[in-house]
Amino acid sequence: MTNPKVSLPVIRRLPRYFRYITELKSAGKTRVSSSQLAEIMGSTPSQVRQDFNCFGGFGQQGIGYSVELLYDEIAHLLFPNDSINAVLVGAGSLGATIANFVLNEADGVNLTAIFDNNLNLVGKSLHNIKISDADTIVEYCSENKVDLIIMCIPKSAAEKFAPVLSCTGVKGIWNFTHYDFSIYDKSLIVENVHLRDSLMALSYRINHNDETEE
Amino acid sequence: MTNPKVSLPVIRRLPRYFRYITELKSAGKTRVSSSQLAEIMGSTPSQVRQDFNCFGGFGQQGIGYSVELLYDEIAHLLFPNDSINAVLVGAGSLGATIANFVLNEADGVNLTAIFDNNLNLVGKSLHNIKISDADTIVEYCSENKVDLIIMCIPKSAAEKFAPVLSCTGVKGIWNFTHYDFSIYDKSLIVENVHLRDSLMALSYRINHNDETEE
């Protein structure tokens, strides 16, 4: 196995590499060097080479990298043959937006069901997927392979929800709530999108810009 | 000045500290130790103390930290007297959701205007804010203090938009697009929320879970 342990910073850079390489490919470029990639990525040639070598190194000494091969290799890393089955919990404003995003812009992830605990929403459809009662999610997960739960519910609801998760066989959570699922179950792979935290960190930096810059 | 340079990891932890301390405060706790905070944060007592000492250290040796004082100090760091003025560019599904979020859940940030280049949307209202033609944004920024632009538009639109920014006096961008504004202007403070990248990193970790864990 070429990747005994790929560090999180490297994993987080993969989608960005893929974006830029996709651009190079559609621009008709066939070769690219680590220096050129570093320039677009805003990093260093060393880092580019270190990163690719986590996966076995796709380059040719003296020549550089084939855009085609790089594209194929990274695509294969990011999108294996079996795509991931995901369900969404929470059909409010954010949930609807995220459902739309996953259905239209996310390769390798299938949105198969939507749940909500608001009985006014249950039975209605969102982007042609029927909204089911949140209480039926464990049943759904036992009958269908579900790898990922997308959480777009308030924190209080997420808290009550956490104990249920262990029964579902779910591997990961895309977490838009302020509840920290990883504290409940360490084996879960959690990716947090904390909009409030993100905006607060940004506003801190804007407010303290003059002090922090030398 | 107590914070000559606070590192980004520390800044990103501030909103989380604030969340937990807010909880402790409403639970009626008056004192908390670095070990207790580390437990909730999922970090170490050392890190908690190091972090707080970036800002001067709010604790009492032998006693711990006053929840009240900690709350006030961090609130003051995150929400100075003057709140930030923000405008939103892009009134689509994501833009509408983010506008709703900023108006209802974001302290210290005022959403003062919304722009879109779709003339079908211009003139309509979103959460009681009238949508203006994107072409008028420079004019708007020259007449009003705008600190932050929230970008919820497609990448192609963001690209064309970048050169305009330098005329606006804007300090930061909350960037939901795939266009990298920091490459265009290094002095801009950019906080990226790349939903696609986030989901791709998560799906990589789910797919390669068995390999990466020892």
Place this chain on the structure above:
DNA sequence: TAGATTGTTAATCGATTAACAATC
């Protein structure tokens, strides 16, 4: 062959963690 550029090892840098004296 000479020039270019990778793969890979070594050095640096910065962030996290540990240790301990100060002090409530």
Place this chain on the structure above:
DNA sequence: TAGATTGTTAATCGATTAACAATC
């Protein structure tokens, strides 16, 4: 006073960057 817990300095760890031999 003894115990607890901070503030702060030192040690460790991991990620980034530099260097250079391998090789196209």
